Amino acid sequence: MTFRPTIMGTHGMVATEHYLSALIGVQVLKQGGNAVDAAVAAIFAEGVLNPHMHTLGGESPMLIYSADTGRVSAINGNTAAAQRATPEWFTEQGFELIPRDGLLAAGVPAAFGALVTALERFGTMTLTQVATPAMELARDGFPMHPGLRGPSDYLAFSIYHQQEKFQDRWPTSAQLYLPQGKLPEVGDVFRNPDLAQTFERLLQAERAAAGDRRAGLQAALDVFYRGEIARQIADFVQREGGLPDLADLAAFETHVEAPVTVNYRGYDVYKCGPWSQGPVFLQQLRLLEGFHLRDLGHNSSDYIHLVTEASKLAFADREAYYGDPRFIDVPTEELLSPAYAELRRPLIDPDRASLTLRPGDPLGGHALRAADAPLLGREWQRGTVHVDVVDAQRNMISATPSGAWIADSPVVEGIVFPLGTRIQMFDLDAAHPNGLAPGKRPRTTLTPSLVMRDGKPFMAFGTMGLDQQDQWTLQFFLNVVEFDMPVQAAIEAPKFSSKHFPSSTYPHAAEPGVLRVEGRIPYDVKARFAGQGT
Structure with a gap:
């Protein structure tokens, strides 16, 4: 039984x-657009x-399967640090950590x-065709909804919770989101005319290319990263004391890359x-393929314990090794090898939870290496969205847009996004x-997913949730492939997540x-973990 019906179709599907x-x-x-155009x-x-x-000021990593080529590509839609952003600069200013906001x-x-880049390489339409609906939403408005307006204890980054910050510190944000100094009401038509004008400038640049689609897309990129919008x-x-400058914008490039992949019980992930x-x-x-998960029972105490302990080992390696591969050597092949997983798998105690951070040594052939235990810290949360599309030709795209939240940075005057x-x-x-290093891209939590089976498209999925993303989506995937759940049931099944390892975000602490x-998991299952250090 599910709370929502399973939606099916033959000509395409869009999830946002x-x-x-x-x-x-x-x-x-x-x-007539394809999956990439629609996404x-x-x-x-x-x-x-x-x-x-x-918002447009943030990031958007993507995975795209092209039916024409039969290949999956990754788009590195990740931000980059300014040239002035160095560890020395921040420590000289008295910072022990990079600030959370501002x-x-x-x-x-x-x-x-x-x-x-996705549109140029894998789409078929022009920027005008795909961006005009967003421009019209900004120009003509849309009904203010509770998630954006608030209040909500969960969505503490809504307008409601930012009123004092906007009024005291960020006048450009207050002007847009608190018109006449008042909080908009749910159902009010909310407009962002300056953002609509930003879209119009981009579309004008494209139209000046006189029908050449690629030249038009490049013209829009030039305006955004090297032209009038970049200057604004x-x-x-610079006026407000930040680090990125016009040279940083002009030097920025989007990289199209090969994804990483493993085969799990016949599914290429x-x-x-x-x-x-x-x-x-x-x-x-890799760790879990050595166990008979189905025999443990879905969301049984043994199953939750096993998946959680595997997560702890994998995330310990994330902390020890992951980063921008253009700046550091990441032993990705070794980390994903069956031999390394076989080495690490015996570290999972079936009866006891680990309370330490235990990265391995994939290059040295050792299960463990020295590591400090994580420290306690406070909760941190912000928003993310996710978009999946498949079309009639079975092109697939999975994208996790996020960042440039109105709660964490003032809207740029005249543009208008943070x-x-x-x-x-x-x-x-x-x-x-x-x-941190100039031009380097931070290790992000944004993590779209694509799955193929027998060489054919099978699933595109993802979620919001910072460090929880690759825990919740893992459970969804296992619900489908191990426990034969329909997709909607797999989505709605209660989830669990570990906070054992250092957070990716400020203040980078762990518990x-x-x-x-989740409370829907039976009490007798949860009772096993009480006081057991899990």
């Missing part, structure tokens, strides 16, 4: 966070409809570059590289694999042994 963005994606498919249109719309969770944590906006962003950031946390999903699969603050994810220890379990 907001219903209007899903509608826009479907309309693009009906107009890009939906993501542009999400940046208008859910600015507390994602323009000191801002990097180069990556989402627009990623979306245009750089001027605002694809993730983005170690600049994301994506390989940790695959490391967990900049992403994911630079906070860097470590100020230059020797750390995720240590050793802490396991969060």
Whole structure:
């Protein structure tokens, strides 16, 4: 039994966070666009409809399966640090950690570059065709919804919870989100005319290319990263004390890469590289393929314990090795090898939870290496959205747009969206694999997923949730392939997540042994873990 019906179709499918963005994606498919066209249109719309969770100033990693080539590609839609952003700069200013919010944590906006790159390489439509619906939402408005407006104890980054910050510190944000000094009401038509004008400038640049699709897309990129929009962003950031400048914007590039992949019981699972946390999903699969999960019973105490302990080992390696592979050598092949998983698997005690952080040594052939135990810290949360599309030709795209939340950075005057603050994810220890360096991309939690079976498209999926993303999606995947659940049931099944390892976000702390379990999991299952350090 599920709370929602399983939706099925033959000509295409669009899954997004907001219903209007899903509608826009479907309309693009009906107009003849492919999965990438529809996803890009939906993501542009999400940046208008859910600015507390994602805007154009943020990031958008993607995985794309092309039916024409039969290959999966990864788009590195991740931000980059400014040239002035060094560990020495922050320590000289008295920072022990990069701040959680504000323009000191801002990097180069990556989402627009990623979306245009996806459109150019894998789409069929023009920017005008896919971005006009988002421009019209910004210009004509949409009904203010509870997630954006608040209040909500969960969505503490809604407008409601930011009123004092906007009024006291960020006047550009207050002008937009608190018109006449008042909080909008749910159902009010909310407009962002300056953002609509930003879209119009991009579309004008494309139209000037006189019908050449690729030249038009490149013209829009030039305006955003090297032209008028870039200058407005750089001027605002420099005036307000941030680090990125016009040269950082002009130098920014979006990379199309090979994904990482493993085969799990006949399913080829694809993730983005170690600049994301994506390989940790695959490391967990490698560990778990040595166990008979179905025999343990879905969400039994033994099953939850096993999956959690495997997660702890995989995430310990994430902390020890993952980072931007253009700056460090990440032993990805060794981390994902069956031999390494076989070496690490005996560390899982079937009766006892580990309370230490235990990265391995994939290059030295050892199960463990020296590591400090994580420290306790406080909770941190922000928003993310996710978009999946498949079309009639079975092209697939999975994208996890996030960042540039209105709660963490002021909207740029005249543009109007904030900049992403994911630079906070860097470590100020230059020797750390995720240590800050100019031009480097932070290890992000954003982690879309694609699955093929017998060489054919099978699933595209993802979620919000920071460090929980590759725990919740792992459980969803196992629900389908191990426990034969229908997709909707697999989505709705109660989840659990560990907070054992260091958080990717400020203040990078952990809570050793802490396991969060949904209340729908039976009491007798949860009771086993009470006081057991799990």
